Amino acid sequence: MQAVQISHFGGADVLTLADLPVPRPAADQALVRIQFAGVNYIDIYQRTGLYKNPLPFVPGMEAAGIVEATGAEVIEFAVGDRVAFAMHPGAYAEYVCVAWQKLVKIPDSIAAEQAAGSMLQGLTAHYLAHDAYPLRVGDLALVHAAAGGTGGLLVQMAKIRGSRVIATVSNEEKEQRARSLGADWVINYSASDFSMKVKELTNGRGVDVVYDSVGADTFANSLTCLRPRGYLVLYGQSSGPVAPLDPGVLAGMGSLFLTRPSLAHYISQREELLKRANDVFSWLKQKQLLLTIAKKFPLAKAAEAQEALTSRKYAGKILLQMPR
Numbered sequence: 001m002q003a004v005q006i007s008h009f010g011g012a013d014v015l016t017l018a019d020l021p022v023p024r025p026a027a028d029q030a031l032v033r034i035q036f037a038g039v040n041y042i043d044i045y046q047r048t049g050l051y052k053n054p055l056p057f058v059p060g061m062e063a064a065g066i067v068e069a070t071g072a073e074v075i076e077f078a079v080g081d082r083v084a085f086a087m088h089p090g091a092y093a094e095y096v097c098v099a100w101q102k103l104v105k106i107p108d109s110i111a112a113e114q115a116a117g118s119m120l121q122g123l124t125a126h127y128l129a130h131d132a133y134p135l136r137v138g139d140l141a142l143v144h145a146a147a148g149g150t151g152g153l154l155v156q157m158a159k160i161r162g163s164r165v166i167a168t169v170s171n172e173e174k175e176q177r178a179r180s181l182g183a184d185w186v187i188n189y190s191a192s193d194f195s196m197k198v199k200e201l202t203n204g205r206g207v208d209v210v211y212d213s214v215g216a217d218t219f220a221n222s223l224t225c226l227r228p229r230g231y232l233v234l235y236g237q238s239s240g241p242v243a244p245l246d247p248g249v250l251a252g253m254g255s256l257f258l259t260r261p262s263l264a265h266y267i268s269q270r271e272e273l274l275k276r277a278n279d280v281f282s283w284l285k286q287k288q289l290l291l292t293i294a295k296k297f298p299l300a301k302a303a304e305a306q307e308a309l310t311s312r313k314y315a316g317k318i319l320l321q322m323p324r
C-alpha cells in the first residue's frame with residue numbers, strides 16, 4: 001500500500017511516500033481502507049518531534065473509510081461498513097488497523113469526506129462546548145481563530161447551546177466567515193488589541209469563558225478577558241506553546257480557572273465517543289453544522305497539505321485523498 005512515513009523528525013520534507021505492506025488486523029482490530037484522512041496540527045507536532053512518537057511511523061490521526069477485514073474479537077462492525085475515527089495514528093495511508101472500540105459508523109447521509117473532516121475537530125468542538133466548560137444559555141464565550149477548523153465548529157456549537165459568541169480572526173475574509181457561522185461580534189486581532197475590545201463589548205465585565213487554540217500570542221490577554229471566576233480553556237498552540245505560569249496569577253486576576261484539555265481524554269469512554277460523533281453527524285445532516293472542506297490534496301502531496309494548514313490562508317478543513 002502507499003503510505004506516508006516519517007523516519008526522522010523535521011520539516012515537511014521528512015514526509016516520505018513509501019510502499020508498505022498492508023497491515024493485518026489483531027483480534028480486536030478492523031482493517032480500514034481509508035478514503036480521506038484529515039490534516040491536523042497534531043500531525044505537525046508529531047512530525048517536528050514536539051510530540052514524540054517512536055520512529056519510523058505513519059502520521060495522521062483521523063480518517064474515514066471502509067472496513068475490509070475484521071479480527072476474531074471485533075463486535076459491532078463488519079466488512080463493508082463505512083467507518084471513521086480520530087486520535088489513532090496511521091491515517092496517511094491506504095490502509096490502517098484500528099481497535100473496533102475507536103471506530104464509529106458513518107450514517108448513510110454523511111459523505112466520507114465530511115466524516116473524515118469532522119472527527120478530530122468536530123469531536124473537539126463538542127467536548128469544549130459541552131464538558132471542558134459546559135456552555136449555558138446566555139453565556140458569553142470568546143472563541144479565538146473562529147474561522148479556523150475547530151474554532152468555526154465551536155462557534156456553531158456555542159450558538160446551538162444558546163450562548164453568545166465573540167470571535168477573533170486575522171483578516172476581513174475570515175471576519176465574514178465567522179459572522180456567517182453565527183458569531184455575534186467579531187474582532188480582528190491582527191488589527192487591534194482584542195482584550196481591550198472585549199472589555200468594551202462587555203462593559204468591563206469580561207467573558208465567562210475563553211476558548212484559546214492560538215497559545216503563545218493570545219494566552220496572556222485571554223486571561224485578562226475573563227470575568228472573576230471565569231474559565232480559560234487553552235486547547236491549542238497554533239502560534240507556539242505557552243510559557244510556564246505561576247498559579248498565583250490566577251488568584252490575582254479573579255480566582256480564574258485554567259484547563260489544558262486533550263481530545264483523547266474526552267473520547268476514551270466508548271459511550272462518550274459515540275454520543276459526540278452522533279451529535280456531530282446529526283447536526284451535519286440537519287445542516288445545523290456547516291463543515292467546509294477548504295482543500296483536498298492527494299496522499300503524495302502530504303507535505304503541501306501540512307504547509308497549507310500552517311499557512312493561515314485556508315478557512316475550513318484540509319484533507320488527504322487516497323489514490324484509490
Ligand SMILES: NC(=O)c1ccc[n+]([C@@H]2O[C@H](COP(=O)([O-])OP(=O)(O)OC[C@H]3O[C@@H](n4cnc5c(N)ncnc54)[C@H](OP(=O)(O)O)[C@@H]3O)[C@@H](O)[C@H]2O)c1
Binds near residue numbers: 124
Ligand atoms: N486539545 C485538543 O483536544 C485539540 C484538538 C484539536 C486541535 N487542537 C489544537 O488547536 C490548534 C488549532 O487547531 P485547528 O486544527 O483548529 O487549526 P485551525 O484553527 O484551522 O488553524 C489555526 C488557526 O490559528 C490561527 N493562528 C493564529 N496565530 C497563528 C500562527 N502564528 N500560525 C498559524 N495559525 C495561527 C489562524 O487563524 P487566524 O488567521 O484567524 O488567526 C489559523 O487559521 C492547534 O494547536 C491544534 O493542535 C487541540
